[in-house]
Amino acid sequence: MRPHPLPAKHRSAAMRPGGEEIRVRGLVQGVGFRPTVWRLAHDCGLVGDVRNDSDGVLIHAWGDVWTLERFITRLYAECPPLARIDAIERHALAALADAADFRIVASVAGHAQTGVVPDAVMCASCAAEIADSSARRYRYPFTNCTYCGPRLSIVRAIPYDRANTTMAGFALCDACRDEYDDPADRRFHAQPVACPVCGPRAWLEAADGIRIDDAGDPCRVLSQYLQDGAIAAIKGIGGFQLACDACNDAAVERLRKLKRRERKPFALIARDMDTIHRYCTTGEAERALLQSAAGPIVILDAGGAERVAAAVAPGVGTLGFMLPSTPLHQLLVESFDGPLVLTSGNTSDEPQCIDNADARARLGRIAEVFLMHDRDVARRVDDSVARVVLGRPRLLRRSRGYAPAPLVLPAGFTDAQPVLAMGGELKNTFCLLRNGQAIVSHHIGDLEDALTYADYRRSAADYLRLFEHEPQTIAVDLHPEYLSRKIGYDLAQASRRSGAAPSCAHRRVHGRERDRARCGARDRRCARRTRFRRGRYVVGRRIHADGLSRIRPVGCAQSGGDARRCTGYFRTVAQHVCASDGGVRLEWLCDALCRAGFAGVPGESAERRTGFDDRGARQ
Numbered sequence: 276m277r278p279h280p281l282p283a284k285h286r287s288a289a290m291r292p293g294g295e296e297i298r299v300r301g302l303v304q305g306v307g308f309r310p311t312v313w314r315l316a317h318d319c320g321l322v323g324d325v326r327n328d329s330d331g332v333l334i335h336a337w338g339d340v341w342t343l344e345r346f347i348t349r350l351y352a353e354c355p356p357l358a359r360i361d362a363i364e365r366h367a368l369a370a371l372a373d374a375a376d377f378r379i380v381a382s383v384a385g386h387a388q389t390g391v392v393p394d395a396v397m398c399a400s401c402a403a404e405i406a407d408s409s410a411r412r413y414r415y416p417f418t419n420c421t422y423c424g425p426r427l428s429i430v431r432a433i434p435y436d437r438a439n440t441t442m443a444g445f446a447l448c449d450a451c452r453d454e455y456d457d458p459a460d461r462r463f464h465a466q467p468v469a470c471p472v473c474g475p476r477a478w479l480e481a482a483d484g485i486r487i488d489d490a491g492d493p494c495r496v497l498s499q500y501l502q503d504g505a506i507a508a509i510k511g512i513g514g515f516q517l518a519c520d521a522c523n524d525a526a527v528e529r530l531r532k533l534k535r536r537e538r539k540p541f542a543l544i545a546r547d548m549d550t551i552h553r554y555c556t557t558g559e560a561e562r563a564l565l566q567s568a569a570g571p572i573v574i575l576d577a578g579g580a581e582r583v584a585a586a587v588a589p590g591v592g593t594l595g596f597m598l599p600s601t602p603l604h605q606l607l608v609e610s611f612d613g614p615l616v617l618t619s620g621n622t623s624d625e626p627q628c629i630d631n632a633d634a635r636a637r638l639g640r641i642a643e644v645f646l647m648h649d650r651d652v653a654r655r656v657d658d659s660v661a662r663v664v665l666g667r668p669r670l671l672r673r674s675r676g677y678a679p680a681p682l683v684l685p686a687g688f689t690d691a692q693p694v695l696a697m698g699g700e701l702k703n704t705f706c707l708l709r710n711g712q713a714i715v716s717h718h719i720g721d722l723e724d725a726l727t728y729a730d731y732r733r734s735a736a737d738y739l740r741l742f743e744h745e746p747q748t749i750a751v752d753l754h755p756e757y758l759s760r761k762i763g764y765d766l767a768q769a770s771r772r773s774g775a776a777p778s779c780a781h782r783r784v785h786g787r788e789r790d791r792a793r794c795g796a797r798d799r800r801c802a803r804r805t806r807f808r809r810g811r812y813v814v815g816r817r818i819h820a821d822g823l824s825r826i827r828p829v830g831c832a833q834s835g836g837d838a839r840r841c842t843g844y845f846r847t848v849a850q851h852v853c854a855s856d857g858g859v860r861l862e863w864l865c866d867a868l869c870r871a872g873f874a875g876v877p878g879e880s881a882e883r884r885t886g887f888d889d890r891g892a893r894q
Contacts, residue, residue: 291339292337293337293340293368294336294368294370294371295335295337295343295365296333296334296365296367297333297334297335297347297363298333298334298364299331299334299350299360299363300330300361300364301331301359302357302358302361302680302681303331303359304327304332304392304433304434305391305392305421305426305435305466306356306358306392306422307355307421307422307463309325309326309327309332310379310458310459310463310464311350311354312332312334312350312379313325313378313379314458315346315353316336316377317376317377319342319345321338321343321377322337322338322372322376322377323335323337323374323377323378324377324378324379324380325378325379326379326380326382327383327434327435328434337368337372350363356422357395357568359680379458379464382436391426391430391435391679391741392426393426393675393676393680394425394427394512394513394656394676395423395424396423396569396599397419397601400420401420401423401602402605405602405605411450411470415469415471416493416494416603416606417469417475417603417650418602419465419467419469419602420462421462421465422461424467424601425467427513427653427654427656427675427717428512428652428653428654428675429466429467429650429651429653430653430741431653432741433742433743436466441650441651441652441653442468442650445469445474447468447473448470448472451468451470451472474649477494477603478646478648479493479496479646480644480645480647482639482640482642482644492606493646494603494646495610497607498607498608500643500644501519502611504523504526506529506533506641507642507643507645508645508646509620509646510631510647511601512600512601512656513629513654513655513656513658513675514620514655514656514657515627515628515629515638516619516620517616517618517638517642518607518616519615520611520615520616521583521584521587521613521614521615522584522613522614524584524586526584527586530618534618534621534622534623535622535623536618536622538589538590540588540589540591540594541587541616542597542616542618542660543583543594543596543616544599544604544615545596545613545614546598546605546609548562550612551565551575551596551598553580554577554579554583554594554596554614556575556578558663561573563668564661565596567676569677570598570600570676571670571675573597573661573662574593574594574595575594575595576592576593577594581613587616596614597617600675603646603648619657622637624723626655626720626726627655627657629652629654630651630652631647654734654737655730656717657672657674657718658672659675659677660672672702673704673715673717673718675717678704678718679716679738681712681713682712682713682714682715683712684711684713686711688711689710689711691711692747692748693707693708693744693746693747693748694706694708694709694747695707695708695746695749695763695766696708696750697735697749697763698719699752699757700721700723700752700758700759701722703720703721703731704717704719705719705734705738705759707738707742707746709744714744716735716738717734719731722757722758722759731758746766746770749763749764749767749770750763751764
């Protein structure tokens with residue numbers, strides 16, 4: 276609860292001097308929180324210090340009671356835009372002040388309890404700076420400050436200090452050091468702070484790995500390549516992306532073929548809202564999402580006067596647009612009149628490339644030119660995807676800009692034992708539960724791909740290390756062949772050998788469960804069934820859930836009841852066949868589904884795509 280100013284009749288008592296230890300919990304590291312504390316303390320006339328530690332931010336402040344109350348009130352009111360205060364805990368200090376002013380002191384390491392802030396889109400100040408020909412960061416693609424720039428994609432450990440990020444290898448030049456050390460500067464203790472002198476640096480390469488040394492400004496030259504119809508691989512904030520002119524039919528078709536992406540729509544990037552409005556219609560909620568600090572891809576109705584290449588989003592009436600999230604992207608699209616395709620740097624179903632050498636090896640057959648740089652990406656972070664539904668924004672993929680910001684859970688979860696939830700097989704994310712918060716990972720993807728599976732294992736270990744999380748329970752899915760379940764059991768066995776004893780659990784939400792014994796028995800029976808029980812409708816809160824109805828169960832075409840391969844279009848076809856008792860021809864259904872955006876594998880028959888022949892008989 277926020278404190279309120281004391282009534283006037285109590286002010287005389289409030290003028291007594293005293294000191295407090297003030298603990299601030301939440302997303303308060305790497306967002307300019309300590310400079311804000313420093314500024315407010317000086318404005319209020321307090322003495323003491325502020326530091327980062329593994330629990331968040333710790334403040335020691337001395338002044339009269341009234342001034343301390345005013346300081347806390349202003350701390351809530353003037354919280355930095357990327358910060359989030361979850362709690363403020365205050366304790367009186369018996370010791371007298373040992374400082375004559377207020378200082379920012381060195382961070383203290385310890386068991387990680389604070390949150391890691393998501394990567395944030397370029398702020399207005401940095402955007403103005405890269406456009407100012409008199410500024411020393413004019414057209415510098417790695418410009419950032421405490422209010423924007425990379426966070427999750429560069430951090431290697433908590434506390435969030437430069438030494439614990441992928442910026443550790445770039446020594447600050449004198450000018451950057453002055454900004455970094457000045458509490459009044461917006462780059463005070465901005466860990467990714469950089470300039471053309473101290474780096475990082477960008478360059479262009481041909482597909483054979485040879486540098487294009489006479490390129491000049493890499494972003495300006497790359498923009499010309501794209502206008503000429505080239506496909507480019509661009510190292511972004513969370514990994515490589517593939518780009519081409521979205522209005523060039525030949526380039527988009529070539530990208531779709533080389534990426535092996537049959538029909539799934541490509542994401543688009545535009546330099547400003549005016550460009551987006553030429554192709555799509557937007558409401559107030561969509562515009563707010565596009566211009567937010569998270570900067571997701573937003574699904575919009577393609578109702579504009581102009582059209583992109585047909586292969587961008589075949590068979591659907593929507594387009595996914597985003598605005599530039601980094602100075603690099605801004606410099607790339609500013610001279611581009613229309614939108615660019617900007618899709619993940621991989622072939623279909625594989626994880627996005629984040630390493631220069633890996634990108635050369637895996638993307639060399641797709642891209643004709645590469646925009647490289649020498650700042651390492653600590654972990655792959657895909658673009659988030661959102662859509663406005665009934666006037667409210669809904670996240671379809673929670674990743675860059677959102678993850679891994681903790682989700683504060685309702686009262687009652689604070690004392691729950693630490694949990695690691697492994698997630699499902701498709702569109703995987705995993706989750707750490709502790710201290711009344713859920714830390715949901717960035718988007719991982721479909722685990723059936725070997726590279727994605729390896730990335731999933733690395734990411735889970737990475738989060739456990741980064742957040743120093745020691746789960747007492749590992750929650751896994753019911754399906755015995757889900758890879759996430761198998762990894763969960765492996766982790767549980769490893770923990771038992773190290774002395775811990777976590778258990779594996781599966782929390783069903785498919786209907787009302789009144790006791791654990793019955794739940795366990797039903798789970799075991801379900802594991803042996805060869806019919807899927809997907810498509811259930813439930814309503815519930817937190818723990819309790821009531822089943823409303825379900826779609827009729829259908830036979831699983833694969834042997835052994837492996838329903839994980841039964842994708843949405845398969846289930847749709849199976850439901851039609853069962854409902855029509857074989858009277859619906861599968862060829863017609865498959866054609867209709869493909870026109871609606873569901874693609875089979877080229878060259879495969881309807882039987883192979885669906886598991887049924889054209890008479891409705893199971894294969």
